[in-house]
Amino acid sequence: MATSTAMAADPIACDPQHYTVEFENEKVRVLRIKYGPHEKSPMHSHPALVGIFLTPHHSRHILANGEVLDMQGKAGEVMYLDSVQHAPENMSDDPFEVIAVELKS
Numbered sequence: 001m002a003t004s005t006a007m008a009a010d011p012i013a014c015d016p017q018h019y020t021v022e023f024e025n026e027k028v029r030v031l032r033i034k035y036g037p038h039e040k041s042p043m044h045s046h047p048a049l050v051g052i053f054l055t056p057h058h059s060r061h062i063l064a065n066g067e068v069l070d071m072q073g074k075a076g077e078v079m080y081l082d083s084v085q086h087a088p089e090n091m092s093d094d095p096f097e098v099i100a101v102e103l104k105s
Helices: none
Strands: 019-024 028-035 044-046 049-053 057-063 068-073 078-081 084-090 096-103
Touching: 057 096
Parallel strands: none
Antiparallel strands: 019 028, 028 096, 044 084, 049 078, 049 096, 057 068, 057 084
């Protein structure tokens, strides 16, 4: 995903329906992210993170610059993502869940 210099709102503050903190210390913050079918989030930002997908997923991400990225994957997939400012949407008829390990500098 693309990086952005201007950071938007923290997902915990702007979208607690979908984001919860599972663990946090001075090095990482671990988020549990759950979306129902076709649910969306407002624009928010994340630092660099590792995502562990607990379910299959198909999502669309509108980036701060207007670029649109579609992502799909399987349960068990692990990926690294650079810092991002985005508004995600679950494009599936099924819920999805992911653990995001945000890296602190």
